[in-house]
Amino acid sequence: MTAMRSAGIEALLFDKDGTLFDFEATWGVWAAGLLLRLADGDLGRAAYLGDIIGYDYHRSKFLPDSFVIAGTPDDLVTAFAPEFPSHSRQELITMINDQAEDAPMTEAVPLDPLLRQFAGHGLRLGVATNDAVRPAYAHLDGVGVRDHFDFIAGSDSGFGAKPEIGQLTAFCDAVGVAPRDTVMIGDSTHDLLAGRAAGMWTVAVLTGPADTDALKDHADVVLPDIGHLPSWLGLD
Template identity: 45%
Template sequence: MRAILFDKDGTLFDFQRTWGAALSDLMMALAREGGGDPEQVARVTGVDPVARRVLRDSPLVAGTQAETMALLRPLLSLPDHVLLARMAAMAEQVEPVPAVALAPLFDRLRGAGYLLGIATNDQEDATRQQLARLGVADRFERIIGADSGHGAKPAPGMCHAFAAGLDLPSAEVVMVGDSTHDLRAGRAAGMPVVAVLTGLAEADDLAAEACAVLDDIGALPAWLGLPPV
């Protein structure tokens, strides 16, 4: 392996602690503002507004902004520009909760010679802003979002683009993610894939798709065979 391509939400960030309350609250606010039925909005988007959590099978977990818009349009009388503005404001305000201490991990991986990247179904600019707030945006060779022109996972376009940009064969890039979308994208691109359990999927959901299932990305150095610190 010469490079590692990470998903973001549920992989670098603990999904529920980062997005659970923010997404649930946003869906309910949009239901009120758009004249929608809150129970229907909650059911379709897969949120629990009482517990302020995202449900395990929610389409918001691995979906793109465009897919979320498509879910909401039939339920609300809000124009697209309002939906986009509200989602962008939420992404700017959310406080990412790292799954592990990110800077020391990335520095250790880079020090061992690995090139790092991100392929996320979130927007590229929002991803850069979130990583910059944590002081780690500069650790990545490339950050690719669903709006970067390479499609969205589970299609392999982002994975192909990352490997090609580094002039590496896909087999020398490991894809790390928390959902079957991530794993299937990596496999379709010819990459080995590693699953982590800091998203909403459980080990049984991921094991059939992955070369390995780790508790979190902090276990990567040992999986890669790096010596203990």
């Protein structure tokens, strides 16, 4: 297990949803609330809007191929815009981000002690999410861990969105660590493809909708959750 630290790992970059936070426990609740709000309380309309984005409203569950799993708020607006011609894109973005900011976040594992452990070993830490940065800050603040991160970027931070590598290279530039000495940790192929393209190590976790078969070809290792990272890194 000590091989990973001897390989020169100096920084960890985390996806947020499905990685730091359990995806279904968080975003299933958010989606139901957003759809009902957009539908003005009409359950049939809410279910119809759910079909558009790959969300089963009646089961409160995202379908495995839903674009929302690894998408951005802008992707969501593009899908919804034809249904709301009287709303501007900015109005829809604001509504989506307001609802996301209030989403009930469920930590994939207890984050504070884990992040303290990483920092205690001198690792630089960052978040690269396809969520907008405002709800990302709110979610990290909500569980008291925002200050553990040296870098936080969202899809609207000016670096693009995964699977593009802009957020990843911006993190490396910000903390002064080479991509080859950095690990990208995520629950979707978007995270892993970005990590590989940036020249990073890639770790997949199973706290999002994707299973091992979907992730294993793009990852150096597949772990049940980020709580297994210390052993893989040789920190235990």
